[in-house]
Amino acid sequence: MNNKTIHKIPLDQRDSKRTFTVVAAIFAMLIFSVVYLKISFIDMFMGLPSFVMFFFEKFFPPNAENLKQYIPSVVDTLGYAVISTYISTIIAFIFGILISENTNKFKTLRVITRGFVSILRNIPFIIWGALLVYIFGIGGIVGVLALILVTIGFLSKSYAESIDEISGDKLEALRANGSSYFQILFHGVIPQFVPAWINWTLFAFEINVRASAVLGLVGAGGIGVLIDTNINLFKYEEAFSIIAVIVMIILLTELVTNSIRKRFV
Amino acid sequence: MEHIRVTSKGSLGKSLLLVLILGAVFIAAVNLINLDMLKFYERLENVPDVLSRMMAVDFSIVPDALLNIVTSLALALLTLFVAVFLAMFLSFLAASTIAPNRYLAIFIKGFFAIIRSVPSLVWGLMVIASLGFGNVSGFITILISAVGYLVKTFTGSIEESGGEIIEAMKSTGASWFKIVYHGLIPLCITAFFAWITVCFEMNVSESIGLGIIGVGGIGLLLTQAINTYNYGQTTTIVIMICLLMVVLEFVMTRMKNIIKFGNS
Amino acid sequence: MKPLLTIKNLVKVYGKDTRALNGISLDFYPGEFIVVIGPSGAGKSTFIRCINRLVDPSEGAIIFDGQHMEKLSWRKLRKERSKIGMIFQHYNLVGRTNVIKNVLHGQLSNVPLYKSLLGLYRYEDKKEAVELLKKVGLQDQIYKRADELSGGQMQRVGICRAILQRPKLLLADEPIASLDPLSANIVMQQLHTISQEKKLTCIVNLHQVDYAKKYATRIIGIKKGAVVFDGAPSRLTDAMIRDIYEGKESQLKLKGESGMQLAVGQNDE
Numbered sequence: 001m002n003n004k005t006i007h008k009i010p011l012d013q014r015d016s017k018r019t020f021t022v023v024a025a026i027f028a029m030l031i032f033s034v035v036y037l038k039i040s041f042i043d044m045f046m047g048l049p050s051f052v053m054f055f056f057e058k059f060f061p062p063n064a065e066n067l068k069q070y071i072p073s074v075v076d077t078l079g080y081a082v083i084s085t086y087i088s089t090i091i092a093f094i095f096g097i098l099i100s101e102n103t104n105k106f107k108t109l110r111v112i113t114r115g116f117v118s119i120l121r122n123i124p125f126i127i128w129g130a131l132l133v134y135i136f137g138i139g140g141i142v143g144v145l146a147l148i149l150v151t152i153g154f155l156s157k158s159y160a161e162s163i164d165e166i167s168g169d170k171l172e173a174l175r176a177n178g179s180s181y182f183q184i185l186f187h188g189v190i191p192q193f194v195p196a197w198i199n200w201t202l203f204a205f206e207i208n209v210r211a212s213a214v215l216g217l218v219g220a221g222g223i224g225v226l227i228d229t230n231i232n233l234f235k236y237e238e239a240f241s242i243i244a245v246i247v248m249i250i251l252l253t254e255l256v257t258n259s260i261r262k263r264f265v
Numbered sequence: 266m267e268h269i270r271v272t273s274k275g276s277l278g279k280s281l282l283l284v285l286i287l288g289a290v291f292i293a294a295v296n297l298i299n300l301d302m303l304k305f306y307e308r309l310e311n312v313p314d315v316l317s318r319m320m321a322v323d324f325s326i327v328p329d330a331l332l333n334i335v336t337s338l339a340l341a342l343l344t345l346f347v348a349v350f351l352a353m354f355l356s357f358l359a360a361s362t363i364a365p366n367r368y369l370a371i372f373i374k375g376f377f378a379i380i381r382s383v384p385s386l387v388w389g390l391m392v393i394a395s396l397g398f399g400n401v402s403g404f405i406t407i408l409i410s411a412v413g414y415l416v417k418t419f420t421g422s423i424e425e426s427g428g429e430i431i432e433a434m435k436s437t438g439a440s441w442f443k444i445v446y447h448g449l450i451p452l453c454i455t456a457f458f459a460w461i462t463v464c465f466e467m468n469v470s471e472s473i474g475l476g477i478i479g480v481g482g483i484g485l486l487l488t489q490a491i492n493t494y495n496y497g498q499t500t501t502i503v504i505m506i507c508l509l510m511v512v513l514e515f516v517m518t519r520m521k522n523i524i525k526f527g528n529s
Numbered sequence: 530m531k532p533l534l535t536i537k538n539l540v541k542v543y544g545k546d547t548r549a550l551n552g553i554s555l556d557f558y559p560g561e562f563i564v565v566i567g568p569s570g571a572g573k574s575t576f577i578r579c580i581n582r583l584v585d586p587s588e589g590a591i592i593f594d595g596q597h598m599e600k601l602s603w604r605k606l607r608k609e610r611s612k613i614g615m616i617f618q619h620y621n622l623v624g625r626t627n628v629i630k631n632v633l634h635g636q637l638s639n640v641p642l643y644k645s646l647l648g649l650y651r652y653e654d655k656k657e658a659v660e661l662l663k664k665v666g667l668q669d670q671i672y673k674r675a676d677e678l679s680g681g682q683m684q685r686v687g688i689c690r691a692i693l694q695r696p697k698l699l700l701a702d703e704p705i706a707s708l709d710p711l712s713a714n715i716v717m718q719q720l721h722t723i724s725q726e727k728k729l730t731c732i733v734n735l736h737q738v739d740y741a742k743k744y745a746t747r748i749i750g751i752k753k754g755a756v757v758f759d760g761a762p763s764r765l766t767d768a769m770i771r772d773i774y775e776g777k778e779s780q781l782k783l784k785g786e787s788g789m790q791l792a793v794g795q796n797d798e
Contacts, residue, residue, distance in 0.1 A: 029342060030343060030346055033339035033340070033342050033343040036336065036339050037339050037340060037343065037404075038400065039343075039400050039401055039404060044347075044401065047402075047404065047405045048405055050396065051391075051392055051395050051396060055391065055395065058395070059391065075297050075298060076298045079294040079295075079297050079298030083291070083295060083298075086291050118514070122507055122511055122514060123506055123507055124473050124484075124506075124510075126477050127473065127474065127487065130477055130491060131499075131503065134491050134499065135316065136312060137308045137311075139304060139305060139308075140301065141300050141301070169617070169619055169621050170621050170622070170624070172583060172617065173615065173622070173687075173690070174623075174634060174637065175610075176610060177610060177611060177613075177634070177635055177637065177638060177690075177691070178607040178608060178609075178637075178638035179607075179634070179638055180607065180637075183637045183642055183645060187637060191623050191625045192623060192624065192625055210384050211384075213384055214386040217386060217477065217478060224386075227390055228390065231390050231391075231394050236394065243383060243391075246383070246384070246387065247379065250382045251382050269655040269658075271627075271629055271633065271655065272627065272648065272672070273672030276672075
């Protein structure tokens with residue numbers, strides 16, 4: 001026997017050719033990306049450091065002089081998130097029931113709802129904002145509307161998955177004793193669904209607060225527009241204090257939702 | 266005839282209180298914010314007109330839109346690649362079960378918690394202010410939020426599944442690097458892949474959204490169509506974005522399943 | 530005597546050619562306590578689920594209380610189903626709802642939705658629910674959430690729920706298969722006592738042949754989707770039992786000393 005083969009005892013049975021093709025394909029795509037985007041490597045590597053430098057030079061320190069003037073925008077931002085979460089949770093629940101196989105036996109209806117919800121979910125929220133501003137004009141209601149649409153998309157799918165997870169067994173007992181569809185829904189499905197419902201809805205609220213903070217960029221109300229105007233006026237330090245406020249709102253929201261979660265789920 | 270209650274004492278009062286609080290929050294929110302319904306109703310008259318004009322497609326924009334979709338995808342992919350590298354490195358330093366230095370771990374986690382709490386579009390505004398419009402700004406912006414996301418999820422996966430392996434390998438006297446390379450990476454790689462596919466979807470969606478504030482890609486094309494009141498183009502681009510995202514979701518779900526359950 | 534339930538040539542085919550039931554014909558008379566035995570996969574569960582059409586039969590007739598169950602429309606089926614109580618292997622209680630509400634679910638088909646949502650069940654229903662719970666020894670657990678109970682307790686709630694329907698027929702699909710021996714004994718005892726008190730007709734699927742012999746007035750053996758034994762417990766010989774469980778002997782455990790007493794290994798599916 002050849003000496004070489006003795007030394008090479010493979011530890012893997014993996015097909016090295018395939019690994020090679022996958023790695024080669026990924027590299028090809030990356031090189032293509034760099035070329036296509038016309039990004040120079042110097043820009044790529046220097047981008048982050050130069051951004052950090054700029055950040056500390058211009059944005060720092062935050063200018064908190066006008067802090068009081070932000071309060072109405074902060075309230076608006078939170079208000080949009082609250083209202084849209086409320087409205088979308090109700091609509092999404094109905095959609096969730098229509099999507100789940102546990103609660104809807106009609107396949108065509110299931111597929112149609114699923115498709116509709118997937119359109120709502122898959123278009124990025126800022127695009128929804130821009131589109132709705134285009135249709136309805138600027139204003140807070142448009143922001144709420146955009147949030148509602150996106151949240152319905154997200155929640156319907158999550159709700160449907162949670163309803164699917166409630167085992168059919170549990171509902172079988174109610175089916176077997178002659179309960180009507182709505183009685184099975186209200187006495188069998190909903191009580192079991194409550195923890196998932198709280199969890200997803202709080203999560204949706206977190207997302208809504210974040211989204212609502214930036215919807216102002218497309219003219220849909222809230223605090224986001226303040227950042228845009230201040231940056232455009234080169235008032236970086238003031239913009240930074242607004243950003244700090246947004247960060248505080250978001251972190252506080254997470255704190256609140258997490259404590260609610262701990263108590264109820 | 267004695268009364269038989271169906272719920273235990275007090276639970277009815279509790280749920281009533283909950284409903285009241287929830288209702289109060291909603292009413293407070295509606296009253297506190299300035300929704301200006303009147304103006305909205307006035308504008309509602311124009312809506313059918315706008316919508317009917319939007320019921321058109323303009324195929325002349327399709328080739329241009331496709332090129333821009335490639336831009337968005339390329340941006341997302343490039344960022345993903347760099348972000349995965351950075352996040353791999355950082356998350357092994359940050360996961361509490363394997364972190365070489367406790368304070369460094371806490372610092373990394375806290376730092377990225379703050380990074381994550383800034384919405385990506387806000388990062389976008391800041392980056393554009395410093396680097397100007399263009400793909401580099403897009404790259405940096407998406408990179409920041411992608412690394413933020415991946416560090417959190419990777420760290421979570423390592424902490425969730427690594428404990429026993431780390432203990433076993435430590436007892437054989439393996440070094441930190443060896444534990445990571447031979448123990449944790451093979452263990453967590455499937456979980457990582459799942460997060461990476463999710464992150465790619467997020468990157469694409471962000472790179473589209475960033476177009477709104479001036480970074481290139483399909484989002485920018487849409488903004489231009491909207492600003493020039495080109496209804497047909499707007500509709501066409503929105504449909505294409507939607508198709509892109511649906512296809513992407515499908516492909517990513519397939520990939521996740523292939524990685525999870527093998528090729529068969 | 531007129532049969533309460535008549536089954537004629539019942540066939541159930543799953544998919545293309547998996548025949549779970551292979552032409553079963555049986556009559557059930559009021560007041561009988563029937564135990565259906567057979568190895569897992571013999572079609573016991575399918576058989577019992579066909580009676581109230583949780584599983585739709587492929588062929589054959591099910592005549593319950595003068596009604597052809599297999600032909601009923603959805604609305605009429607619900608009405609007939611309310612006359613048939615059912616007990617499940619996995620209890621199938623709504624875990625996050627309290628015990629008394631779970632029992633009152635037995636009356637859902639007679640109460641309009643808004644009343645049931647507000648908990649406005651009829652007084653006599655509530656009273657009977659409490660009495661039933663007392664009878665099975667759960668009077669202290671009335672307002673506990675169902676998922677806080679032990680398996681045996683859950684199954685007793687399941688029995689109360691089925692009895693509160695005031696059914697003419699009680700079906701039980703492996704009621705004690707997921708229970709430890711002690712709870713299994715209590716549950717089986719209570720199921721038997723209550724059904725005797727209310728003069729109910731009972732059809733019970735069981736793995737445990739010794740329980741079947743202890744409680745049944747009539748035993749039916751099912752093998753490969755067909756009836757291979759039908760008669761009084763005294764007529765069920767060891768040889769017959771071995772024949773029923775042929776090829777699946779591992780599910781059958783002969784109890785050492787007596788030789789006559791038979792038990793089946795705890796098969797938990």
